[in-house]
Amino acid sequence: MKKLCIATILCLSMLLSGAALAADKDQAVKVVDAVAAFYAANGKDATIAELCKPADQSAFKEFAPLYAFAYDTGYNMVAHFKTKLIGRNYEKLPDVKGKLFRKDIVDSAVDDGAGWTDYWYKNPATGKLAEKTTYAKKVGDLIVACGVYK
Template identity: 45%
Template sequence: MRKMSFAVVCTVFFALACFVMAGHVQAAGNTAEAKALVDKAVSYAKANGKDKTVAEISKPKGQFDKGDIYVFAYDMTATVIAHPKNPKIIGKNLLEVPDPDGKFFRKDVISQAKSKGSGWVDYKYLNPETKKIEPKTTYFVRSGDMILCAGAYK
């Protein structure tokens, strides 16, 4: 009986460990997917120019919209120039708009894009798929006078 209880406890522990690890693998995959999608958008911008890139990024369900991972773009002042999920914010400057915790994360994006050319930023944002505020990490790259971004919800 004791051996069977030990086996059951070990099996349950193993199953829980697998479940927890699967969540970490999924999050890591999402950040890798976000980075890959931004890199693809940078290549597209180099080949096609700013106007075509902005139009392509703004297409819902286009090649840069993969559901909860999608590319969006700012100019160098944090004005949204392309967004496939929320076209209402295109043309709006969001530099002084904080996340729900009061973090002005776009200032970090602009600063790092100007100084380093790329980077990651963490903040909270409304997930368009779940309609809930969730932690998000976003990868961004400066491409000319655009900052191309894609994030993954954690």
């Protein structure tokens, strides 16, 4: 009986975490779509300015703590609330397992219009490495992205 209870709890936990990830992924898509709508209404410069604000102070604060960021098609960070990241080229900077995930993020949006990229990244909430997935979409000449931890 004890083994059955533990197995049931583990199954429920897996189902709930899967549902939570699906909800988080849906939110990431909503963030990127909101940025795309903002871009269409306000243009590139205003969009970049908003993406450089902290999530809870931007036009997209309803999605905080999720936030969007943007690359150009040359793998350069052009907008992020951590402004020290802007202006750097990330094409050849891998995650801890060697995956060129930023290149994949940009390429999926350029090649397919939008897509998901999985990789490993330090989760600021836990301070530990964790699996992350990022949704990216080509918006004008920007690649707008939003990621969530698995």
